[in-house]
Amino acid sequence: MSEPSDRTVPFFDYPALSRNDEQQLVEIFRDICRRGAYISQSDMRDFEQELARYVGARYVLGMANATDALHLAVRAAGIGAGDEVLFSSHTMVATAAAVAYAGAKPIPVECGADHLIEPDCLEEAITARTRAIIPTQLNGRTAKMDAIMEIAERHGLLVLEDAAQALGSRYRGRCAGTFGLASCVSFYPAKTLGCLGDGGCVITNDESIYRKLCLLRDHGRDERGEVITWGLNSRLDNLQAAILRFKLPNYPETIERRRAIARRYQQRLGDLPGLVLPPAPDSHPDHYDIFQNYEIEADRRDALRAYLQQRGVGTLVQWGGKAVHQFQGLGYRRELPRTERLFQRLLLLPMNQLLSDQDVEYICDQICAFCEQQAIRRSAA
Numbered sequence: 167m168s169e170p171s172d173r174t175v176p177f178f179d180y181p182a183l184s185r186n187d188e189q190q191l192v193e194i195f196r197d198i199c200r201r202g203a204y205i206s207q208s209d210m211r212d213f214e215q216e217l218a219r220y221v222g223a224r225y226v227l228g229m230a231n232a233t234d235a236l237h238l239a240v241r242a243a244g245i246g247a248g249d250e251v252l253f254s255s256h257t258m259v260a261t262a263a264a265v266a267y268a269g270a271k272p273i274p275v276e277c278g279a280d281h282l283i284e285p286d287c288l289e290e291a292i293t294a295r296t297r298a299i300i301p302t303q304l305n306g307r308t309a310k311m312d313a314i315m316e317i318a319e320r321h322g323l324l325v326l327e328d329a330a331q332a333l334g335s336r337y338r339g340r341c342a343g344t345f346g347l348a349s350c351v352s353f354y355p356a357k358t359l360g361c362l363g364d365g366g367c368v369i370t371n372d373e374s375i376y377r378k379l380c381l382l383r384d385h386g387r388d389e390r391g392e393v394i395t396w397g398l399n400s401r402l403d404n405l406q407a408a409i410l411r412f413k414l415p416n417y418p419e420t421i422e423r424r425r426a427i428a429r430r431y432q433q434r435l436g437d438l439p440g441l442v443l444p445p446a447p448d449s450h451p452d453h454y455d456i457f458q459n460y461e462i463e464a465d466r467r468d469a470l471r472a473y474l475q476q477r478g479v480g481t482l483v484q485w486g487g488k489a490v491h492q493f494q495g496l497g498y499r500r501e502l503p504r505t506e507r508l509f510q511r512l513l514l515l516p517m518n519q520l521l522s523d524q525d526v527e528y529i530c531d532q533i534c535a536f537c538e539q540q541a542i543r544r545s546a547a
């Protein structure tokens with residue numbers, strides 16, 4: 167059963183990200199340099215088309231990162247001063263920052279049992295100023311998009327998706343990022359499709375949004391170099407695009423590996439008292455989850471985290487342990503009791519394609535041992 171206790175499993179092994187592909191990555195680097203193909207070259211355009219085909223969308227635009235991608239998508243959608251945009255407070259601050267930087271007001275709402283935006287809590291947050299909803303497709307799961315799209319339609323609201331964590335995740339057969347007017351995906355190294363630096367994209371089926379974003383990410387310039395509007399510099403680096411293009415064909419395998427690990431966590435940890443696991447792969451026909459993260463709830467979260475730390479297992483509390491509305495500096499004076507209770511209990515276990523089977527068994531052994539110790543303490547008390 168138990169492996170030697172000097173094993174360590176970091177939460178995410180950054181050096182391992184390139185270890186198996188070092189040769190090919192060096193070749194890509196050499197090729198890009200020899201061509202001098204640094205900015206907005208064929209590698210970026212080819213990657214955009216291949217990714218669009220993968221998610222089943224008309225357009226993908228490579229951007230510098232997902233935060234810029236969402237910010238510029240919000241602007242391209244015409245959202246700005248005086249507008250309110252609803253988002254789940256259990257998300258990265260970037261979701262709300264994208265709205266704030268466009269001049270609009272990000273309004274946090276509660277998340278539900280699956281940790282994603284709760285459709286039932288949306289309607290009570292809608293005001294005369296509400297213009298849009300941004301569901302975050304959190305942890306590699308897609309929100310209940312039928313209910314969200316129905317609410318949006320009934321109230322005349324736009325939907326933009328923060329799909330930074332959900333490339334390839336599906337709801338009722340349709341990919342995250344293709345439901346709303348536009349969406350963002352992140353290629354940050356620890357994301358499911360990670361590059362070797364910052365990177366992101368917008369996905370959209372809307373031609374007018376696509377055309378606006380082509381300008382906004384490139385100084386407001388059109389193909390002739392004519393400046394049509396104020397813009398930013400927010401293009402996906404061509405070298406990163408070439409690396410992503412190299413990785414994309416293996417991406418389905420990456421997802422399958424993550425789902426296999428989730429299945430194993432479910433088998434070994436599913437019946438332990440004091441833990442709540444995320445929905446298992448294939449536990450609901452509407453959802454195909456890609457497990458960007460494996461976010462559990464634990465009654466004694468901090469004790470479990472310390473216990474695992476002592477035994478070499480790295481864990482993480484997402485967003486530094488606070489929902490967006492709980493960051494004092496952002497000036498929210500809103501209470502979201504469900505989300506706040508949940509944030510006492512959340513913990514991310516290691517979840518990525520770089521983990522070995524032995525790593526996963528070791529992590530499970532330690533969590534089982536912790537729960538057993540807790541049970542003994544309880545019965546002694």
Ligand SMILES: *Cc1c(COP(=O)(O)O)cnc(C)c1O
Nearest residue numbers: 231232233258260330352354366
């Ligand atoms: C990672 C992440 C982002 C930001 O992505 P960047 O590419 O780092 O800008 C935004 N939203 C969510 C939910 C994320 O997980």
